[in-house]
Amino acid sequence: MMASDLFSLILPFALLFGAALASYFTARLIVVPLIKKGAARSPVKWDNVLIERKVVDRASHLVPAVVLAFGLPLLLEGGTELFGLLWRLNNIYFILAGFLVFDALLNAGTELYQASPTRRHVPIRGFVQALKLIAFLLSLILVLSQLADRSPLFFISGLGALTAILLLIFKDSILGLVAGVQITTMDLVRQGDWIEMPKHGADGDVIDVSLTTVRVQNWDRTIATIPAYELVSSSFRNWRGMSESGGRRIKRAIPIDVNTIRFIDRDLLEHLKGIRLLRPYLEQKVREIEDHNREHVSSMELQVLANGRRLTNIGTFRAYCAAYLRNHPGIRQDMTFLVRQLAPTSEGLPLEIYVFTNDTRWAFYEAIQADIFDHLFAVLPEFDLRAFQSPAGRDIREMVQAESENAVSRSLEPAARIKSA
Numbered sequence: 001m002m003a004s005d006l007f008s009l010i011l012p013f014a015l016l017f018g019a020a021l022a023s024y025f026t027a028r029l030i031v032v033p034l035i036k037k038g039a040a041r042s043p044v045k046w047d048n049v050l051i052e053r054k055v056v057d058r059a060s061h062l063v064p065a066v067v068l069a070f071g072l073p074l075l076l077e078g079g080t081e082l083f084g085l086l087w088r089l090n091n092i093y094f095i096l097a098g099f100l101v102f103d104a105l106l107n108a109g110t111e112l113y114q115a116s117p118t119r120r121h122v123p124i125r126g127f128v129q130a131l132k133l134i135a136f137l138l139s140l141i142l143v144l145s146q147l148a149d150r151s152p153l154f155f156i157s158g159l160g161a162l163t164a165i166l167l168l169i170f171k172d173s174i175l176g177l178v179a180g181v182q183i184t185t186m187d188l189v190r191q192g193d194w195i196e197m198p199k200h201g202a203d204g205d206v207i208d209v210s211l212t213t214v215r216v217q218n219w220d221r222t223i224a225t226i227p228a229y230e231l232v233s234s235s236f237r238n239w240r241g242m243s244e245s246g247g248r249r250i251k252r253a254i255p256i257d258v259n260t261i262r263f264i265d266r267d268l269l270e271h272l273k274g275i276r277l278l279r280p281y282l283e284q285k286v287r288e289i290e291d292h293n294r295e296h297v298s299s300m301e302l303q304v305l306a307n308g309r310r311l312t313n314i315g316t317f318r319a320y321c322a323a324y325l326r327n328h329p330g331i332r333q334d335m336t337f338l339v340r341q342l343a344p345t346s347e348g349l350p351l352e353i354y355v356f357t358n359d360t361r362w363a364f365y366e367a368i369q370a371d372i373f374d375h376l377f378a379v380l381p382e383f384d385l386r387a388f389q390s391p392a393g394r395d396i397r398e399m400v401q402a403e404s405e406n407a408v409s410r411s412l413e414p415a416a417r418i419k420s421a
Helices: 004-041 046-052 055-059 062-075 082-113 123-146 151-171 171-184 240-245 264-272 277-297 312-326 363-382 395-420
Strands: 194-197 202-209 211-217 223-227 248-256 338-341 349-357
Touching: 004 046, 004 055, 004 062, 046 055, 046 082, 055 062, 055 082, 062 082, 082 123, 123 151, 123 171, 151 171, 171 223, 202 223, 264 277, 264 363, 277 312, 312 338, 312 349, 312 363, 349 363
Parallel strands: none
Antiparallel strands: 194 202, 202 211, 211 223, 248 349, 338 349
């Protein structure tokens, strides 16, 4: 009698758990492969992403939990201890499986979002990680409530006493979450941006924006990791505006030796008129100067160089630089365009080139800049100008040698005069 009673008690449970296992294997071995075949034939791509991220595989674990949830009330009365134990264990299994499905859905949604060409630069990985963290904490609270057979509100209310500890443990995550919201809403950093942050040794492309960190691949191929909240609390430089504008700035000066600056005489003027780019400027400028001097300065006063208007070699060279850059194929003509003199220093008169190239790629930008200054340094002697350069060892030796030769010649002059007398 006892054996038959035991068999009659065990048999329904065996059938229920057998049905749960059968439902799991049916879903895993039959339904899931059919869904995968249908996704492979479908013209859309989102279902393939769901398959690759194992959303369907993880969802198959929910099927036996559902079977047990419907079957247990049919076998046991709700108030028994055995029913409560099996019900809570099934709920724990359902919670864990649901968390895994939610995690896979978030991964799939992130991949689909980043696949869009208009949205892939917006960093949402921090939001996704924050949602995963919140889902994990909620799942943990629900599992603990099932194990202790207490309401989830009991554990949530108990978190108030642990707030200080939780803030200490999750400080970086909380700061990163707030910073991630600010970075996204203010569009401070995107994946692929070139940023500079010397404080953290970062100078390169952003390769990852997560909940707590931003990873930058420097130009020397090293990786710099920056806390996300540092991008909000500290200053950094983002070169995205330069890339999007299509122009990269050249800001470099040529130091002119002030001892070579002078008025242009007739010979030099005739020589400079042979430069094709300068010819229109010189013709117009000479005409303006002659008209002005004829009207305001007498012929006698013009014999003094300080009277009247005259061309200078530095001013004409500045006009040549502007004409040369206006005709250069690598310079943007619709952006800031300046050729200007800066304040004189102990190293000469700086003549600054302030223009933008039409190619923002590093190597091409450097090639354009080098080509411009190669030409301008080489053409300086045509204007009787010289770039300033601090004396080197060779220059000092030549000066000493010339001074010694002059001293010897001066010492021989008295003897030569006596001999001649």
